[in-house]
Amino acid sequence: MGHRSLILAITLVPVALAASGPSAVAAETPPADAVRRGEYVFNAAGCLGCHTDEKGGGAPLAGGRGLATPFGTFHTPNITPDPTHGIGRWTEAQFVKAFREGEGPGGTHLFPAFPYASYTRMTDADLKDLRAYLMTRPASAQANRPHDLDPPFGWRFLLPVWKALYLDEGPLPDDPSKPAEWNRGRYLVEALGHCGECHTPRDWMGGMDQDRRFAGSSEGPEGDKIPNITPEPKAGIGGWSVGDIASFLEIGMTPDGDFVGSGMGEVIRNSTSKLTPEDRRAIAVYLKSVPAVK
Amino acid sequence: MASRKFLTITAASTLLACLACTAVAQDKESVMKMREQTMKTMGGAMQATGKFVKNEGGTVDDVKAAAARLTEAASKDIASLFPAGSTGGESRAKPEIWTSWDVFAKQWADLKPAAAKLTEAAASGDRQQIAAAMGGVGKACGTCHDQFRAPKQ
Structure with missing residues (x-):
């Protein structure tokens, strides 16, 4: 009897996995409409250029492009769905918060080279569609490179001050x-x-x-x-x-x-x-x- | 006597060398001027085509004439328009032109078929077709400017 239940368990586990597999994916797979609308938002918002190191032959959206500014050089991050180096683990709420408030997961203040002073004006619907589209892009495991900023611009703890002065949060x-x-x-x-x-x-x-x-x-x-x-x-x-x-x-x-x-x-x-x-x-x-x- | 001859020769050759270098400098200036003129001709042709495409008063005949001017300009020898080192001053030509010459020359060569398409479209008189052909020429212009022309300062 004990033997038989073990066999049953072994037989059932793959079935259970197979059953949970597609349904878990289905929950994450956004509707085709959202992806299509998201692609338009993606183009209108011009994400590709800064987040791709085209000259260095980098993968699309894997980041690594250096943006030289009077405040130092920003190295754009990986925004592919890679769970470790990209934004694959970001929830929808975290994604929206990054655009709306310039704050990444875990409360990290983002530098305004990511133009959230403008993106904060985006509608929730557009932000959700944009995320849906980004999650369909090929993942890249390219690690992010730290920014090379001149003091005091590289001091993240000053960013709330910057936000208080210049970030007028929310859609228009x-x-x-x-x-x-x-x-x-x-x-x-x-x-x-x-x-x-x-x-x-x-x-x-x-x-x-x-x-x-x-x-x-x-x-x-x-x-x-x-x-x-x-x-x-x-x-x-x-x-x-x-x-x-x-x-x-x-x-x-x-x-x-x-x-x-x-x-x-x-x-x-x-x-x-x-x-x-x-x-x-x-x-x-x-x-x-x-x-x-x- | 010998030293006098030597002096004369030295003086003459110095003079010649100076004349030559002035000539080279003048040559560079005139090449850059001629090149700018060629670019302006092409710009003017595109402007005229654009007037028709945007329905701002241009006619199909203007487009035909523009396509002819463009074709003529695109037939020019790129090596004589951009001799090595012909930049500096007002010129926005990037030094990469000469370090990536093959890429540069290929981009220039792409202008000709694009201009031929515009000629064809102009003959048809169809606004849509002309707009598409104009886009094709524009792509050739923009691709090269993107890589080989420094931004306005």
């Missing part, structure tokens, strides 16, 4: 007095596209100077000079039509027929060229409405 409600296209454009520019993270100059503490929003910066990432994208006629892009801006975001052509490379070329390739024409137009409409700054 639509302005009912404005057309839907404008509201969509604002969401794409301010939240997903995080355009201001490069195009708005930063003060000495690395916060965005809100009085000079989108006025450009001489100290962009990798030392690039970042242009003014406000509607100011001379310093900015006041002379560009909505169509000029939309086609620039699609194929990278400026109104004088030049084609951009470098940082913006990458943004166009990875992000804005993959948006719908309606979304590119919405971005253009919103940009034409922001205050002109010289």
Whole structure:
């Protein structure tokens, strides 16, 4: 009898495993719709560029790209579903918190090179879809590299101070007095596209100077000079039509027929060229409405 | 007497050398100017094409003329437009052009078929087709600028 129950147990265990296997996966497998929507959010939010060391031949989203800034060099982390080196063990709530509050699992304050001052504006729905998509990406076991920051910018314990000064947490409600296209454009520019993270100059503490929003910066990432994208006629892009801006975001052509490379070329390739024409137009409409700054 | 001859020869050769180096410097300047002009011609052609694509007043004939200008520019010998070391000053040409010459030359060569597609599209007069062909040329321009042109400072 004892013998028989042992055999029964041995027979049943694999059955139980087989039964629990697919159902456990099913619980983790997000609906195809969420993944598809998440891919669009992923493109609009431009995640690929910073989280991939393209020049070094790194795996997509495995991190390791060095971002030289006036505060030191950030090395972007692995955001593949790898459980050890990536974000595979992050719960949905932890994922949302990272974007909303700039806080990783275990209460680690994240550096704002991860542009949560913008991503905090994302809706819960978009964040959940984005996570669903990221979890379908191939995992990479590439270990993260620590940042090389100049003091005091590398002192994580100072980050709550930075957040108190510069992080205005939470999504941006639509302005009912404005057309839907404008509201969509604002969401794409301010939240997903995080355009201001490069195009708005930063003060000495690395916060965005809100009085000079989108006025450009001489100290962009990798030392690039970042242009003014406000509607100011001379310093900015006041002379560009909505169509000029939309086609620039699609194929990278400026109104004088030049084609951009470098940082913006990458943004166009990875992000804005993959948006719908309606979304590119919405971005253009919103940009034409922001205050002109010289 | 001998020393006088020697002096004359030295003076003459120094003079010649100086003339030569001025000539080289002037040559570099003029090459860079000519190159800038070629780039501007291509930009202007794309601008004209864009006006039609964006429906901002351009005509199909403008696109045809633009495609012809583009084809002519793309037929230029890249080695004569970018002789070794022809950068500095206003030029944003990166030194990598000459260290990765084959990649650079291949990217330039990609312009020609892209321009041919635009010519074809212009002949069809179809806005969609022209827009797609313009995107193809733009991709060739942007790929090279991305790798071999320094950002504006």
